[in-house]
Amino acid sequence: MDGKLAVIGLGSIGSMALWQASRLTDSIAGFEAHSPAHGRSAAGGDTRLFRMIYRGNPAYYPILERSRELWTELEAETGQDIFVRCGGLSIGTSDGPYLRSLLETTRTTGAEHRILSREEMAERYPQHNLRADDIAVYDPNAGALRTDRAVTAAIAAAEANGATINNNTPIESITETDDGVVVTSGDNSWTFERVIVASGAWSKRLMPDYLKAHTETRRIFLSWFVARDAEQFTPERFPIFIRISGDRSMYGAPAVDGVTVKATLDGRGAPTPEADSVPRDLTKAEIAETTETVAEFFPGLIPSIVRSDAFPDLFTSDSQPLMGFLDESNRIYSATGFSGAGFKMASGYGEIAASEALGKRWFDGLDFLRPQRFQES
Incomplete structure (x- = not known):
């Protein structure tokens, strides 16, 4: 043994x-x-986003609570700065399914949050260009994890x-x-x-057959942009965000490196045959949709991708x-x-x-x- x-x-x-x-x-x-x-x-x-408010199964909430404690313990044990505590925003149509589902879960879990009107968002977080019927839910316990x-x-x-x-x-x-x-x-x-x-x-190759039939490898891509005024997108001023507004969706994180802002299309994971052969370059369609969304959502970002990459993950x-x-x-x-x-x-x-x-x-x-x-x- x-x-x-x-x-x-x-x-x-x-x-x-x-x-x-x-x-x-x-x-x-x-x-x-x-x-x-x-x-x-x-x-x-x-980076990856950490947040305590979300839509979905409330049974995840205790795991989130414990995870937050353990991230702090890992920092203390290793002396590394891992969890960037900058808060988080969930943005969407005021009466749309995204925020409705998110608030439904949040009422069940009791997670701390605050609803921000379009006017309050313009005052507190002017980096976001909201549509007329958009509002936001602020999560004070959210942040970015340095992966x-x-x-x-x-x-x-x-x-x-x-x-x-x-x-x-x-x-x-x-x-x-x-x-x-x-x-x-x-x-x-x-x-x-x-x-x-x-x-x-x-x-997948180490799984029994019954699980192989219920899993697939998907490609997840990420993109980064440069700000016109870098000070507006620091962790102190720009929380992590997830936004689903009508036909557009995006998530991202502040410039933890002091230069680039992560802003990536949400929910675009596409099946790929093998984990070792994931195309790293974005397609023309991915580039076009990403830059169009950034141009609408963030006037303070230059709408040109300065860095991108793609990674495999296993989906059930x-x-x-x-x-x-x-x-x-x-x-x-x-x-x-x-x-x-x-x-x-x-x-x-x-x-x-x-x-x-x-x-x-x-x-x-x-x-x-x-x-x-x-x-x-």
Whole structure:
């Protein structure tokens, strides 16, 4: 036996699971096909949005609350500045389905928020050019997460706690035996008591057939712009945002690097055959729609993309993650399929995965995340 637990994939979720597991026990190992926060990782692109108000299942709220605590703990443990606390805006038509659904969830969760009229937005956040019937919901607990820094910090913390890191070690197969799980890479193999599969878009080849039928790899692209007046788009003045106004939608983050503002079309994930062959360049149609939307939404941004990139992620057919043991196994644990929306809760998901995989604690109320939901259907 080479250890108690192996974490396969040290990206968004795997790095956090490794960190949390290293807090719970020894004999932990992490396997990364490339290097932490490599250029093709789904964590790429500098930042991801963190927010406490959202539309959807209220059962996510406790995970968000715990994730916020854990981001702070990771900063304290590593001395890294990871969570940019700048607040957040959800913008949309006052009587439209987006804000109606968001406020419905928020009333259930009790998340702190404030509704801002179009006039209040013009006064407080003039960077946004709102339509006549647009309003906003402000989330004081939102912000931007520095993704590369978060992933590398979590791995460093795990290593400091005694975890073994195996970079440039792509895992080709995992085989459960009576005694444990055999993990294979090339001519090398290891045996662990239990394994967490957290390799994002690369997880599919390690899945049972019933899950392969309910997952697909999608390409997510990001774009950045330069401001006419950089001071107007700093984290102190420009919160993260998600905007769905009529026929246009976009999300983004302030200039955490002091130069570029992230402004990206929302909900454009498109299927792609393989995680390793995601086209990085934007199409002419993607460029045109992105620049047109920026020109309308943000007069203070120069409507010309100065940087763009694309990354793979694994989506499930119901857009909910796959968190739990596979089949009847109590040795192989899935922590993947986050469908482009996992990073804000990555620290919380990592704690759940590590605790459950090691048999330390089982989390109730997460049936909607368990892989067995697809087996039963």
